[in-house]
Amino acid sequence: xxxxxxxxxxxxxxxxIHEYGTNPVPWYAWxxxxxxxxxxxxxxxxxGTGALxxxxxxxxxxxxxxxxxxxxxxxxxVPDAAVARAGADRLPFADGVFGTALANHVLYHVADPATAxxxxxxxxxxxxxxxxxxxxxxxxxxxxxLAVSIGLPPVDVHEHFPAxxxxxxxxxxxxxxxxxxxxxxxxxTDAGAVVAYVASLADxxxxxxEEDAVAAPVSAAIARDGAFxxxxxxxxxxxxxxx
Ligand SMILES: C[S@@+](CC[C@H](N)C(=O)[O-])C[C@H]1O[C@@H](n2cnc3c(N)ncnc32)[C@H](O)[C@@H]1O
Numbered sequence: 001x002x003x004x005x006x007x008x009x010x011x012x013x014x015x016x017i018h019e020y021g022t023n024p025v026p027w028y029a030w031x032x033x034x035x036x037x038x039x040x041x042x043x044x045x046x047x048g049t050g051a052l053x054x055x056x057x058x059x060x061x062x063x064x065x066x067x068x069x070x071x072x073x074x075x076x077x078v079p080d081a082a083v084a085r086a087g088a089d090r091l092p093f094a095d096g097v098f099g100t101a102l103a104n105h106v107l108y109h110v111a112d113p114a115t116a117x118x119x120x121x122x123x124x125x126x127x128x129x130x131x132x133x134x135x136x137x138x139x140x141x142x143x144x145x146l147a148v149s150i151g152l153p154p155v156d157v158h159e160h161f162p163a164x165x166x167x168x169x170x171x172x173x174x175x176x177x178x179x180x181x182x183x184x185x186x187x188x189t190d191a192g193a194v195v196a197y198v199a200s201l202a203d204x205x206x207x208x209x210e211e212d213a214v215a216a217p218v219s220a221a222i223a224r225d226g227a228f229x230x231x232x233x234x235x236x237x238x239x240x241x242x243x
Pocket of ligand 1: 050052087103104
């Protein structure tokens with residue numbers, strides 16, 4: 001767990017910039033479109049702020065997260081779900097109890113993704129489905145360059161479990177592995193949204209000079225081209241526990 005999830009605000013800022021996406025089907029709706037109807041009960045590990053389930057009808061739902069702040073938010077955001085604080089690599093559930101298990105943009109945070117995948121397999125019943133979202137090369141590259149320009153680390157959250165390696169990792173524990181890419185480009189018309197995104201990557205508030213340094217090239221692009229464009233590379237990998 002990084003300190004970036006001690007409060008829900010950085011994650012909320014990171015999710016907010018995706019409202020500038022140009023795919024007419026938003027990410028969470030796209031995920032539901034691929035997975036629904038769900039075999040229940042459904043487990044989501046690293047469920048964050050519960051954004052996947054906002055306003056969505058769902059079967060019996062169990063949400064976990066390693067962050068106490070995320071768990072507190074989940075209890076109010078998805079009040080009919082059972083919520084448990086747990087690391088994705090050590091799930092407090094019996095074998096074979098879930099019909100679906102999700103890990104959306106989580107496994108690149110886990111020290112040993114293979115252990116987490118083995119746990120997801122263990123808690124699924126035979127025939128149950130797993131779905132794992134992660135990012136690949138070039139994801140948010142233009143925002144990453146801005147972060148680096150003010151001395152922050154690049155947006156490299158996918159490197160620990162990249163889209164390019166995820167299917168092979170799942171194939172070690174599951175059958176019928178399919179990786180699907182979500183096509184999207186962010187067309188951002190508000191420099192403040194990019195500043196908030198870059199700030200969410202830091203474990204501290206940005207200084208005024210840093211905010212200005214991020215905003216200047218974004219504002220210039222908006223003035224010149226009408227928008228600042230950010231590429232995305234996100235995938236959803238699905239698979240089945242055969243036996
Ligand atoms: C990028 S957010 C994704 C949240 C949510 N799945 C979504 O798609 O909106 C990653 C989440 O994983 C949680 N997390 C990070 N490392 C974890 C771990 N080792 N075990 C469980 N949760 C973890 C964080 O607290 C955070 O809520």
